[in-house]
Amino acid sequence: MLEIRDLHVKFHNRDREAVQGVSLTIHDGEIVGLVGESGSGKSVTAMSVAGLLPRRQCSYSGEILLDGTELLHADRSLLRTVQGRRIGVVFQEPMSCMDPLMKVGAQVEETLLLHTKLDKSARRAAALEALRDVELPEPETVYGKYPYELSGGMLQRAMIAAAIVSRPGLLLLDEPTTALDVTIQAQILELLKKLNREYGMSMLFISHNLNVVRKLCGRVAVMQRGRLVEEGPTEQVWTHPTHDYTKRLIAAIPTRDRKEDTGHGQ
Amino acid sequence: MKKSNGYLTAGCIITAVLFAMILLSAFWTPYDPSAMSGAEKLLPPSLAHWMGTDNFGRDIFSRVMKGAGTTLVIALCTVAIGGGCGLIAGSLTGYFGGRVDAVLMRFNDAMTAFPSILLGLVFVSVLGPGTYNVILALGIVFIPSFTRMARSAYAACRDVNYVKSARLMGASKTRILYVHILPNTLNVLLPAVTIGFNNAVLAEASMSYLGIGSMSSLGYMLSEAQSMLYSAPWYALGTGGVIVLMIFGVGLIGEGLQRRNGGQRYA
Numbered sequence: 337m338l339e340i341r342d343l344h345v346k347f348h349n350r351d352r353e354a355v356q357g358v359s360l361t362i363h364d365g366e367i368v369g370l371v372g373e374s375g376s377g378k379s380v381t382a383m384s385v386a387g388l389l390p391r392r393q394c395s396y397s398g399e400i401l402l403d404g405t406e407l408l409h410a411d412r413s414l415l416r417t418v419q420g421r422r423i424g425v426v427f428q429e430p431m432s433c434m435d436p437l438m439k440v441g442a443q444v445e446e447t448l449l450l451h452t453k454l455d456k457s458a459r460r461a462a463a464l465e466a467l468r469d470v471e472l473p474e475p476e477t478v479y480g481k482y483p484y485e486l487s488g489g490m491l492q493r494a495m496i497a498a499a500i501v502s503r504p505g506l507l508l509l510d511e512p513t514t515a516l517d518v519t520i521q522a523q524i525l526e527l528l529k530k531l532n533r534e535y536g537m538s539m540l541f542i543s544h545n546l547n548v549v550r551k552l553c554g555r556v557a558v559m560q561r562g563r564l565v566e567e568g569p570t571e572q573v574w575t576h577p578t579h580d581y582t583k584r585l586i587a588a589i590p591t592r593d594r595k596e597d598t599g600h601g602q
Numbered sequence: 603m604k605k606s607n608g609y610l611t612a613g614c615i616i617t618a619v620l621f622a623m624i625l626l627s628a629f630w631t632p633y634d635p636s637a638m639s640g641a642e643k644l645l646p647p648s649l650a651h652w653m654g655t656d657n658f659g660r661d662i663f664s665r666v667m668k669g670a671g672t673t674l675v676i677a678l679c680t681v682a683i684g685g686g687c688g689l690i691a692g693s694l695t696g697y698f699g700g701r702v703d704a705v706l707m708r709f710n711d712a713m714t715a716f717p718s719i720l721l722g723l724v725f726v727s728v729l730g731p732g733t734y735n736v737i738l739a740l741g742i743v744f745i746p747s748f749t750r751m752a753r754s755a756y757a758a759c760r761d762v763n764y765v766k767s768a769r770l771m772g773a774s775k776t777r778i779l780y781v782h783i784l785p786n787t788l789n790v791l792l793p794a795v796t797i798g799f800n801n802a803v804l805a806e807a808s809m810s811y812l813g814i815g816s817m818s819s820l821g822y823m824l825s826e827a828q829s830m831l832y833s834a835p836w837y838a839l840g841t842g843g844v845i846v847l848m849i850f851g852v853g854l855i856g857e858g859l860q861r862r863n864g865g866q867r868y869a
Contacts, residue, residue, distance in 0.1 A: 386770055392700065420771035432763040437785045447771045498771070 683741025688748020
């Protein structure tokens with residue numbers, strides 16, 4: 337599905353490369369977690385896949401192949417045919433990711449309007465189906481509402497609906513649950529699993545919340561300071577972490593008995 | 603947001619009355635605005651002549667009705683040219699930034715360094731006098747301020763998440779600029795348009811007053827009235843009053859729009 341080969345990204349205004357030689361493969365129907373602290377380069381990696389790198393402000397090399405199509409160096413017009421149709425993206429803050437002056441339905445339909453020749457009623461039907469897929473109550477009502485009329489959890493569902501409405505093969509999820517409270521988080525994770533099962537959608541799930549990653553992802557990759565330090569099946573990484581950083585990350589997870597231990601005996 | 607807004611209502615009423623008067627003047631005026639009458643020279647306001655008559659015995663109210671129409675058309679066209687070009691230039695520089703931005707904005711700075719009337723005079727003297735050239739000249743003069751306004755509004759929206767999402771959905775640049783961002787900048791740009799309209803009315807009046815504008819506009823009448831300030835003060839008062847009302851009405855609309863947006867001021 338997706339193959340990242342030796343990706344390097346360096347922003348002109350920084351000394352260190354944001355991404356230093358990352359290679360990562362996502363197979364069809366697989367959910368891969370990408371974890372690491374802020375600034376570890378996980379979001380830049382995702383941005384590169386999504387074609388959202390500010391190309392003039394950075395230098396980059398490597399290859400990103402989506403079903404054989406090279407994306408990293410592809411020109412804008414090719415990128416536009418991929419964005420939205422073959423890759424869907426869901427961001428962290430649903431509140432700010434929706435155009436405040438556009439109705440939810442119109443935003444869910446956007447990719448259909450851009451990439452297909454479907455007419456208005458067909459687009460509406462597809463949007464309603466997507467809204468139903470993400471288990472929003474009363475899709476018809478939600479369709480005609482403005483973003484400010486929905487709650488955060490509902491908006492995140494609507495964002496996911498917008499991302500999956502054209503049935504892309506790959507879904508990029510950049511901390512999609514971070515801004516939500518825990519119960520809604522759990523629901524969204526269930527929803528993502530369902531979408532993965534039913535439509536065979538591959539997902540790249542970026543998060544710094546290891547518990548969430550463990551629940552959702554079959555495979556996990558750990559990034560630190562721009563490098564991929566460890567990669568493997570989630571359970572294996574969990575029980576037998578090889579890299580020091582991974583060990584510390586896992587040790588830092590708050591559990592019921594041991595609250596927020598930094599590992600430094602503070 | 604749905605709360606009643608006194609400024610907006612009052613502004614709309616004043617503007618609507620003036621607009622109705624201007625529309626009416628296209629079909630009917632109390633007297634022929636250019637009919638002279640030796641017997642009715644310099645009459646003070648009366649029921650027959652609401653604003654009195656001028657030194658040729660022409661009915662001032664009829665002339666003001668016609669003149670307000672000319673002024674309005676010139677101001678609207680000026681705002682359309684200035685606002686249209688300014689929006690396009692501002693959206694491009696604001697959204698893309700970089701070298702285009704640097705070059706265009708320095709050019710913009712150079713334009714704003716000249717007082718607008720002076721710049722207008724330069725353009726009219728190059729293009730020649732006449733209503734259309736005045737519109738063109740004023741329109742060009744008004745581009746920089748709109749560009750600046752649109753640029754800052756677009757720059758603020760450039761990296762907003764919903765714009766990023768639109769980009770990720772594969773929307774074209776034109777669509778992002780004018781379907782996604784434009785509606786979100788209107789709360790800044792609409793009040794700017796009303797201020798621009800008022801400046802255009804004043805600039806046109808000043809240019810006509812200086813004798814290089816349109817021969818039938820309010821500003822030109824005002825310059826005529828100046829020589830009769832003592833013998834027929836109603837001439838200047840009537841003409842000036844309509845200009846004031848026009849600006850006041852649109853100004854109130856602008857103020858109302860700003861207040862509706864939560865009281866932020868952009869000027």
